[in-house]
Amino acid sequence: MKAQGPLKGVKVLEFVGLGPAPFCAMMLADMGADVVRIDRPGAHGGGASEVLARGRRSISLNMKDEADLAICRDLIGKAEILIEGFRPGVMERLGLGPDAALGLNPALVYGRMTGWGQTGPLAQAAGHDINYISLTGALGAIGTPDTPVPPLNLVGDFGGGAMYLAFGVLAGLLHARATGEGQVVDAAIVDGATSLMASQHQLAAMGLWNTRRGENLLDGGAHFYGVYACADGGHVSIGPLEPQFYAQLMDKLGIDPDSMPPSWTSEDWATAKARLAEVFLGKTRDEWCALLEGTDVCFAPVLNYEESPDHPHMAQRGVYVEIDGVRQAAPAPRFSRTPGAVQGAASKPGADRDAILNDWAVSS
Numbered sequence: 001m002k003a004q005g006p007l008k009g010v011k012v013l014e015f016v017g018l019g020p021a022p023f024c025a026m027m028l029a030d031m032g033a034d035v036v037r038i039d040r041p042g043a044h045g046g047g048a049s050e051v052l053a054r055g056r057r058s059i060s061l062n063m064k065d066e067a068d069l070a071i072c073r074d075l076i077g078k079a080e081i082l083i084e085g086f087r088p089g090v091m092e093r094l095g096l097g098p099d100a101a102l103g104l105n106p107a108l109v110y111g112r113m114t115g116w117g118q119t120g121p122l123a124q125a126a127g128h129d130i131n132y133i134s135l136t137g138a139l140g141a142i143g144t145p146d147t148p149v150p151p152l153n154l155v156g157d158f159g160g161g162a163m164y165l166a167f168g169v170l171a172g173l174l175h176a177r178a179t180g181e182g183q184v185v186d187a188a189i190v191d192g193a194t195s196l197m198a199s200q201h202q203l204a205a206m207g208l209w210n211t212r213r214g215e216n217l218l219d220g221g222a223h224f225y226g227v228y229a230c231a232d233g234g235h236v237s238i239g240p241l242e243p244q245f246y247a248q249l250m251d252k253l254g255i256d257p258d259s260m261p262p263s264w265t266s267e268d269w270a271t272a273k274a275r276l277a278e279v280f281l282g283k284t285r286d287e288w289c290a291l292l293e294g295t296d297v298c299f300a301p302v303l304n305y306e307e308s309p310d311h312p313h314m315a316q317r318g319v320y321v322e323i324d325g326v327r328q329a330a331p332a333p334r335f336s337r338t339p340g341a342v343q344g345a346a347s348k349p350g351a352d353r354d355a356i357l358n359d360w361a362v363s364s
Contacts, residue, residue: 005032020161021085029055030331039349046348048324053346060350109172117188129156160193223272234285
């Protein structure tokens, strides 16, 4: 694995967990950081199919073995960032909590990823993405008028979790390098997902958003911001929020704007949606692409994850890469001087022990 990117030289320890913490570590590795995964002895995995573990080397350590625990402490002493995603108190019971780690390495940035957070009445309860975003109002705002619909685990685990953890540990790293002072980053999905709702809070404060799904500008209520079925069963999306883009859509669709409801207020949206639904059923998805794609009507076909890599725009930009036959997302974002790169497929647990100890100057 050859380090590249703007984080080249940054040493990160990842205590292997599930979901958002590995995704955060993946992003750091994609940007060139030397991320070492601490796996449990006997753990299985590795290889190109384990996308969330790509670009990292692995060492297996038994935290009940004093020799392995000593190695772990030495690694902590050499790291700039530590990431863990366990329930509050687990790392403390291992003797590797923030107080102990910062005692070994005062400049360490100690990133903690949880759903509920390190404090609060639910801190010790089990949960998953769907539960965390339920509490924030995000899940309640997504779906049909009849029922909320889980938005995969993108809003909680990865949007409100991993992204905020990455932002937090890198902000902490800047502070640590400037002052020599490390600190704990408490990244909770309930915090991050609530933060992602900032625009809805703003719209609500302006009187432009309510709590009823399917009646708002961006939740499928507006006829000019939504998804429509096509003649072949495919779907397309439109989003011409600006008047000039909406006017162009009407022209492309052959609709007389005067024949549409006169007001863009929500009481007219249902009628307008029915009219557009009828029009879009008149052509296949590919036919609509030929007519609308690349114009200013704010249009895109709705693709599945197998179709997406083959779209000309995605292919030309190289949005996807292939590693050992597994197609996956390329590193993002992009840098002009220090481009990121996938540092290889995921190592098998424990496979890199000797190389890690040598490179990090840790004695076994």
